[in-house]
Structure formats: C-alpha cells, structure tokens
Amino acid sequence: MKKSLVAPALLSALALSFAGCAKAPDAATPSTSAGGASASAGGAAASGDFKACMVSDEGGFDDKSFNQTSHDGLVRAKKELEIETGEMQSATANDFAKNLNEMVDAKCNIIVTVGFMLGDATVAAAKKNPDVQFAIVDWNDAAKTAGLKNLKPLIFNTAEPSFMAGYTAASMSKTGSIGTLGGMNIPTVTIFMDGFHQGATYFNTQKKKNVKVLGWNPKNPKGGQFVGNFSDVAGGSRIASTLTSQGADVIFPVAGPAGEGALQVAKKSGGKVNAVWVDTDGCVSSASYCSNIMTSVQKAMDVAVFDAIKAAKDGKFSSDPYVGNLANDGVKLAEFHEFDSKIPAELKDELETIKSDIVSGKIKIESASQPK
Template identity: 55%
Template sequence: MTKYLKGLAVLGAVALVVTGCGSKPTESNSASGGNGGSKSNASAKDFRACMVSDSGGFDDKSFNQTSYQGFQDAAKELNIKTSTAESKSDSDYSKNVGGMVDAKCNAIVTVGFKLGDQTAKSAAANPNIKWGIVDYDIAATDLKKTGLKEVPKNVKSLLFDTAQSSFLAGYLAAGMTKTGKVGTFGGLPIPTVTIFMDGYWEGVQYYNKVKKKNVQVLGWSEQSQKGLFTNDFENKAQGKNTASNLISQGADIIFPVAGPAGLGGLQAAKASGGKVNAIWVDTDGCKSAAEYCDVLLTSVYKGMDVAVKDVVTTAADDKFDSTAYVGTLKNDGTGLSPYHQWDSKIPSELKDEIGRLKQDIIDGKITIKSKAQPQSK
C-alpha cells in the first residue's frame, strides 16, 4: 500500500483533546523538538491536524482505533500540533466538527459514514481547510439533504472495497465450518457494514459452487439485503445476544460487523468452549482484541491507519490531493490478516485456494457483485 500512499516523515507531537462535547480544545501535553521531520520546526509549529471519531470512540478496537493510530503516527513523524474530538453519540458530530474548525485546524479527518453529511457541510463552509473522511464517499453526498449546491472539492474520501477481502473470509468460513452453517450480523444497515456481509455471503456461495456443498449463511442475504443488526455499534450485550441467536441456529463461525458491539459476538464464541469461532473486521483482531485471538481464524483488515497518515502528511507538506483513495486487494488497502493461532489448524490446501482466489479477484477473473462497493475508483 505504501506504493500508493507516500511521503511519510519523522517524530514529535503536541496534542489537544476534546471529548465529545464540542467545546474549545485545551492543550493537554506536548512533545518538543523534531528529528529530521519533513517540515521545519517553525512550519510544524504552525500546522494543526485534527480528528473527530464517530460514536464508537477511539478505543473501539476497530475502525476508529485504527484510523486514530494513523493520525498519531503522522503527528509524531511530522512534529505537528493536534486536536481530537471523541464523539459519545451521533448528536456530538456537529459540535465536535465545529470545535475543530474553531480550533483553527489546517487539516481535519473525520471517521465513519455517519459523519458524512456534517463533513460535507463543514468542508463547504471552510474551503481553506483540507479534509479527509474514512468510509464515506464525498462524491455521493446528498445535495438536497445537506442543502449544498455542489460537492465540496477539499475532501479526500478514504474508501475500502472490503467486499473483496470478505469474499475470501466467507470462503474460509465455508471451508472450516463443521455444522455447515456460518453466521454474520451488522451494526446498522449502511453500505460500509453491508459491504462486508455481501462479500462474506458471496464467498460462501462460491465455495458451494466449486465444492458442490450447501453451506448456509445465517444473518444475511445479499439477494434480499435483509439480515440481523444490533442497530448500534456500542452495545456489547446486544452483540452477544445476536451472536447467540446465530449460534442457537447452528452457526459455528461468526462474522460480526458491528464495531465494539461485535466484541459481544467474540464473547459468545469464546464462551462456547471451542465449538464456535469467529472472523474479525477492520483491523487484526489478534492485535486489537488479543484476548479473543484463540477464537479468531483471521480478520478482514482495512489499511485506514496508512490512509489517514497519508492525508495528514500530504496536507502538512502542501501536497494534498482530494482524489478519493480506494483500498483493494491489489494495493493492499484491504485483505486478510495472518491466521495466527489457527495457522496450523487451517488445511494448507484451503490456504492455497484462498491465495489463488485473491489473485483471481485482482486479475478480474472473479467479479464481486456487491452494490455497496465504492464507486469512486
């Protein structure tokens, strides 16, 4: 992926924090000096990068946390000031984004589909600020809903075709199930969630086709676009109940696409005593949620940290480009994480098949049909 996202420098940071209240940021700590950064200390001192999380918060062990890591990496390497706003609920978005504007941020990165409308409106009102948004295609902004006359030109969308990598995860799940049933559930029925579920569903169907099997997917149908959702991303108890519902129907591999609520699904798998396992999303679960590594076959990762780091770096270096970035299997913007503790348990033949499927998707021999795939390519 570094082939596509370039220009990353070295060391130091000044951090200011807003925690879901939209108030004026206050300085909390600083790091002095620089160590060969791409900008001079004087220039770095004048540049402020900012980030707003969605309601999952920066410690969600999922996409907010991974995006935040990239933001922190850029701040340390560039020796720049930072401000962050951690949203506690959807009602915080307007206040928190406004707080970053008031803090005179030079670049603002927002995290999550639900921040799309607010980002579009704020970017249009503040054309001198460079914006990045994770998991939202700014080109698809509803102008009537937002009241805008045109899509703002100062926003870079960071998108990920996780239908491709989830296809591989679905094939893996189908190859590893003992009950002939695998399950998935989402947080909300939005494209950045259903894209995982579509790919997973397609991967299972492909396995059935080539192996002449009949593995069932519980919790989602790409054809009907109907399935199981927790209806939020924070309620772990609801996630556990939803996973338990799938397990009671016979699913022995769970694919939760629900942020922190999905951790409840991992809890349900862990409590099964080895009968049920799972596949995580957004980041390598064996690193972000190591306590569940023993039940994780793999994870479908998104290179949000590298993409966010690139936005901040190019903005600081006056090389910002608002052309949408789309992470794919080809550019390593998405893929499957290592098998970790399952490496010796997954048959080598199955791992080889998944490797060939990955290349077939890259080469266009297999076409993913999900309508939730990013259109800005």
C-alpha cells in the first residue's frame, strides 16, 4: 500500500503504545499506584496528584482488539505524562457498575470505559459523580448525555476504512464470494459490516462484477451472522467455517477475541482463505496469523484515549464527542504487510482514489451506525 495511506504520526503513537503495553492485572483487583487525589471536573492537576483509570469490556485488556488498543493509550499516558493509573477488567456485563464504583473509590480523576456495552453504566456513574471526568470508547447517545459536562464519547467512523477493506476483499477474491461475521448485533459492530458490504458493492458497480458478500446484508440486519458475544473463539471458528463452506475466501470478523476463530480457519486453509482484521493492525496484535491477514481496519483508540487523559490533566477536558475518521487519521486501512507484493499496483491506486473520494464526500457511505 502506498505510504500516504498511513499517517506517520499515528504510526509513531501506535508503535510507542504497543511497546509500552503491560499484561493487565486480575479483574478482581484494581491496579493503582499509591496516593493520588481527585480533582474537580474542570481543574488541572499536578502529575503526582492525577490518576487516570480504565474499565474494560468483557474481552479484557489482552483481547488483541479494542480493549487492548484502548489500554495502550492508558499505558502511554502513564509513561509520557508521569501520572498514576488504575484499571479494572470486566468478566461479564454484571461487572461494569461495580468496576466503575471501584475506580471512583480509588480517587481517579478521569475514568475511561471501553466499549458500547458500558454506555448506560458510564452515564449512571458520570451523573452520580459530577466531580470525576469520564470518557467512553465506542459509544455516544446524545439523548442520554444531554447536560453531562463530565462525559466525553470517543467514537469512530469505521465504515470508511471498512468500505476500502470490502473493495480490497472483493478485488482479491478468487471464488467470487467474501464473508463477514460479528460478535454481537450492535452499532459498533454493524458499522464495520455495513462499510465492508458497501465497499464490495462499489467494486461490483465499478468493475461490472458480481462478488457476493456472505454473512451480512444491511437491508436485512436481523439476518446477519453473529457469535452472540466477543469471547467465544470456537463460535467464531464455526461461523467462519460455514462462510468458507459457502465459498467465501476472504473473511472479515468483527468479533473481538472471538474473531480469532476466523483467523484459525484461514490459517488451516493453506492459503485458500484469508482475513481482514479489525480495530488493530492484525500483523502486530496477532502476528502468528500475519501470513493470512490481508490488511486490517484500524481505529486509533489509543491516541484518542491518550488525548482525552492529557486534556483532563491539563484542565482542558471537553465533553464534546471526538469522532475519528479518515480525514483526521482516527481510522485507516492498515499496511498490507506480507500481502504487499500480491496486491496489484492498480488496486493500490484505486484505494488512494477511494480514500480521497470518501474524505471529500464524493463517495457517501450509507450506514445507520455512522457517528452523527
């Protein structure tokens, strides 16, 4: 892929955050440094008096996906801003409120929650604790956050790079069928699938082809293929196997850790099936599968988390939602890595044009799940 598809500054931030990533502590015990005092929602705090904390979704901080990437932002903040940190992993949804309360009790100045499923629990905690700042990755509901000045949504228009991934997958398919599967039928999952489907459809229109997309149709949102959670790797493998048995030779799993099941299927195929990863650069987070990962749809969640923490520490916190998109490098299509020599120069040029056309508005992505 041409280097212009990847922002150098973003790569540097990603490289730094991955290099600093540490193994997460046990979910039952918050990891905090000694000391630390709470600060008012609008005030700055000295480094030694500032604590940033995080609560994960079910996947945990080693999920090779959205929890881990968000956690990288916390790790980076601890190192670069010289602040104290605390964190709690959630095993199930029942842990959300309890873990948030633990972080409030730990005197955290800002608490970052990770994932759409934590939306209601985060709103409740923000309302109950107006002197604590909150940020949430992958969730925004203007009706529920109205009047809340201490809660900042960090959201991403992943439909944009997913469109590019769908176009790529359709172009590279040898069977004329590609497939996608989700963890759960929620907006932060289906936004990827919408973009992927539309990108493949755009390829068909441009090239007068008929590549089929299995597993998802935006016109029939109840008929998609979903694992039902983000932790069942065997379930991800079963669905991926079903898609490949129907002819799909490129699989796009939007399922967090459960998506590893699709990577397993691709690896066992001996090169007949390949995958597109999500959230992180799969060749970094799941390096053992790199030979089967064509590219990845990345979200710079670590950068957004770091920026939110820094703003809170500097007394510049704002509840205005952050929206990552192709224009601001908040999302992107990753490098092709081991597939770089297999991707035709013509396709690379087309992807450059498609990116420009999405940013300019010439190509309009149709997904009800896109950030407003």
